[in-house]
Amino acid sequence: MIACFQPKYGTPNDLVIKEVPIPEPNSSEILVKILARTVNRTDTGVQSGKPFVVRFFFGFWHPSNEISGTDFSGVIVKKGESVTTFEVGDEVYGFYDIGLKTHAQYACIDTKRTIFKKPAFLSHEMAAASCEGAHYAYYFMDKVKVDPSKKILVNGGTGAIGSAMTQMLVDKGCEVTVVCAPGYEETMKSWGVNKVYNFANKVFLKDESRYHYIFDCVGKSTFFECKHLLTKGGAYISSELGPWSQNLFLSLLTPLLPGKKVKFPLPLDSKKSLTYVQDLFVRGKFKPLLDRAYELSNIKEAFEYALTGQKKGNVIIKS
Ligand SMILES: NC(=O)c1ccc[n+]([C@@H]2O[C@H](COP(=O)([O-])OP(=O)(O)OC[C@H]3O[C@@H](n4cnc5c(N)ncnc54)[C@H](OP(=O)(O)O)[C@@H]3O)[C@@H](O)[C@H]2O)c1
Numbered sequence: 001m002i003a004c005f006q007p008k009y010g011t012p013n014d015l016v017i018k019e020v021p022i023p024e025p026n027s028s029e030i031l032v033k034i035l036a037r038t039v040n041r042t043d044t045g046v047q048s049g050k051p052f053v054v055r056f057f058f059g060f061w062h063p064s065n066e067i068s069g070t071d072f073s074g075v076i077v078k079k080g081e082s083v084t085t086f087e088v089g090d091e092v093y094g095f096y097d098i099g100l101k102t103h104a105q106y107a108c109i110d111t112k113r114t115i116f117k118k119p120a121f122l123s124h125e126m127a128a129a130s131c132e133g134a135h136y137a138y139y140f141m142d143k144v145k146v147d148p149s150k151k152i153l154v155n156g157g158t159g160a161i162g163s164a165m166t167q168m169l170v171d172k173g174c175e176v177t178v179v180c181a182p183g184y185e186e187t188m189k190s191w192g193v194n195k196v197y198n199f200a201n202k203v204f205l206k207d208e209s210r211y212h213y214i215f216d217c218v219g220k221s222t223f224f225e226c227k228h229l230l231t232k233g234g235a236y237i238s239s240e241l242g243p244w245s246q247n248l249f250l251s252l253l254t255p256l257l258p259g260k261k262v263k264f265p266l267p268l269d270s271k272k273s274l275t276y277v278q279d280l281f282v283r284g285k286f287k288p289l290l291d292r293a294y295e296l297s298n299i300k301e302a303f304e305y306a307l308t309g310q311k312k313g314n315v316i317i318k319s
Pocket of ligand 1 (some may be wrong): 040041042133136155156157158159160162180182199217220239240267306309310311313314
């Protein structure tokens with residue numbers, strides 16, 4: 001099989017595509033023939049080793065997983081003797097932010113990871129694309145009380161996190177304003193968004209409305225820039241640490257003070273987040289935004305593209 005190796009932190013040029021034997025599952029693993037996976041911002045963060053803090057989770061000197069990839073959708077072709085919850089032939093998908101080595105034609109996945117049987121109505125591409133961004137989006141919402149009384153501004157509605165977030169908030173009945181890339185106004189409206197801003201020149205900062213929460217899903221604003229848009233006691237959450245890691249410090253400081261807060265999302269159990277996402281799928285309330293697709297042999301180009309910060313939702317890697 002071919003697989004994408006990440007021998008060191010660096011640029012997509014440091015990735016190595018190699019032919020290696022198909023791995024053998026151990027007793028608690030399934031061997032999956034992978035038919036779709038994504039190159040996402042977790043993958044690019046691990047591959048580049050940036051921000052530096054990722055090295056505390058993914059390996060200090062070099063990535064601890066020699067093969068890249070965090071999500072997958074495919075079919076089980078072999079299983080270990082103690083696996084009882086899955087059968088050979090089952091179509092499955094899953095995600096683990098620390099890495100599953102799924103940028104390969106086959107991967108052995110431990111059944112203690114988050115793995116779901118793929119509903120027949122979902123394509124492998126859709127299943128793989130429903131994981132990473134949606135997982136982080138769920139843990140933004142988990143930091144605050146989201147209900148139909150809330151007015152929320154989402155910055156970055158065309159990203160993997162922002163596109164999932166927007167659909168989740170609409171499903172919750174919130175009044176949602178989205179700041180997004182030009183050309184996506186109709187997509188946002190079709191999802192049920194109330195107001196859409198083109199991100200150019202940060203015109204949304206002049207909005208007269210006031211929001212209970214601002215979710216910056218691309219880390220392109222700061223708390224201090226957006227503070228005036230928050231209601232009294234409102235909260236700002238960003239997917240990035242911000243200048244001088246200020247979001248981390250502000251999330252510790254602002255809860256001690258009266259007024260507007262900064263919260264920092266802590267993505268935890270993906271079983272919880274992705275079970276929620278599967279329910280949205282079943283109710284027809286979530287459709288992952290798909291960007292372009294690449295062959296596995298061209299995965300370096302997919303990393304280059306994801307690193308531009310310009311992907312629209314999810315970049316798929318085909319078999
Ligand atoms: N905290 C974590 O654990 C974690 C995990 C994953 C990702 N992240 C971070 O979260 C961020 C989002 O990741 P993602 O995968 O959702 O993003 P993404 O898919 O890479 O998407 C970025 C999107 O934002 C749009 N955009 C660019 N500049 C913008 C601006 N000023 N205002 C609004 N939208 C803008 C881009 O559109 P154009 O093409 O038109 O520029 C693009 O569609 C990244 O910064 C990533 O590093 C954090």
